[in-house]
Amino acid sequence: MTALAAEPATTQLAPPAPRPGVIERLTDILDVFTHGPDHLFLEEVSGLTGLPRSTTFRLLRQLVEMQWIDHDERGYRLGPRMHAVxxxxxxxxxxxxxxxxxxxxxxxxxxxxxxxxxxxxxxxxxxxxxxxxxxxxxxxxxxxxxxxxxxxxxxxxxxxxxxxxxxxxxxxxxxxxxxxxxxxxxxxxxxxxxxxxxxxxxxxxxxxxxxxxxxxxxxxxxxxxxxxxxxxxxxxxxxxxxxxxxxxxxxxxxxx
Structure with a gap:
């Protein structure tokens, strides 16, 4: 009598975690500045938030345009709009x-x-x-x-x-x-x-x-x-x- 090979168990894959929205990612970036050093470079912000470098750069640029963040030779820091709040x-x-x-x-x-x-x-x-x-x-x-x-x-x-x-x-x-x-x-x-x-x-x-x-x-x-x-x-x-x-x-x- 030939034994039938058992079918491999099917693995239930967990659904992928939802991708953070833009507001969440912007909040993550602002939190880095409110709780961290006064000045941070792009690589530091990317590392602290876990966001890709390209995404971090794009979001930082938008925050600079809206004056939530400032940028100079020492890196990025909180801008005048945040200080006004x-x-x-x-x-x-x-x-x-x-x-x-x-x-x-x-x-x-x-x-x-x-x-x-x-x-x-x-x-x-x-x-x-x-x-x-x-x-x-x-x-x-x-x-x-x-x-x-x-x-x-x-x-x-x-x-x-x-x-x-x-x-x-x-x-x-x-x-x-x-x-x-x-x-x-x-x-x-x-x-x-x-x-x-x-x-x-x-x-x-x-x-x-x-x-x-x-x-x-x-x-x-x-x-x-x-x-x-x-x-x-x-x-x-x-x-x-x-x-x-x-x-x-x-x-x-x-x-x-």
Whole structure:
């Protein structure tokens, strides 16, 4: 009787790992500069990121053109655009220090993503973000700048200002249309009556919900603290008293 040879076992090959996207590769390059030496040559950046030399050169060239990175005879280094973001964050070090513990306590009490922002012209700049595992679900990051009327934190700040002050912020050409400005003032009315407490309006098209309260000083709002959750029906309203208390505690720490 002839024995049949056993068929070779088929090997299940794991699917190839997805290729990193452009944003991931650019982030890898910027991380090398934020955590490494001040100046790096092309070969060093390529070696530290694990990216091919040609890819690294192409991405560095784009970053130089956009002023995120500078290039001279000593190699590549962080550019003026990156330093401008850093200045926005560190110019408000006193506010960040006063809010640090408050933000962490608010996150622990709500399990939501907590933000600290300040007004810069008619935009807000994110100074801090505390989110833990939930942080990745909210597309925000420290240093980012967004028009104030497009964020709940920005509305909380604008809601502490006189209508004429808000108009001055949006007087620049091409800012927002007269119809959008009128809509903004209607939206700010209830926020003013709540002394700056702002919640995501029902008509705002977003799959996130947030509540924010202003941090104020002797001459008006200094910034705002907010909590945000993913989900169109996220019950952030129940966190409103805690957010207001966090803003008041931060205000008190700044005045002592």
């Amino acid at each position: 850093g200045r926005r964050v560190f110019d408000h070090a006193h506010l960040r220090a006063a809010a640090a513990n408050v933000l962490n306590e608010l996150h622990l009490a709500t399990s939501a993503v907590v933000h600290l922002v300040v007004l810069d012209g008619n935009a807000v700049v994110y100074l801090d973000k505390v989110g833990g595992p939930a942080g990745a679900s909210i597309p925000s990051r420290v240093g980012i700048q967004i028009r104030a009327h497009r964020t709940i934190s920005g509305l909380a700040i604008l809601g502490c200002m006189h209508p004429e002050e808000v108009d001055r912020l949006y007087d620049e050409p091409g800012s927002i249309s007269p119809r959008a400005r009128a809509r903004l003032h209607r939206r700010l009315g209830p926020i003013r009556r709540r002394h700056g407490l702002a919640l995501t309006p029902a008509d705002m098209r977003t799959d996130m919900r947030a509540v924010a309260a202003p941090v104020t000083g002797p001459h008006g709002p200094l910034g705002a603290i907010s909590v945000a959750l993913r989900g169109p029906d996220a019950p952030v309203e129940k966190f409103a008293p805690m957010v207001r208390r966090a803003a008041l505690e931060t205000t008190a720490l700044l005045t002592h």
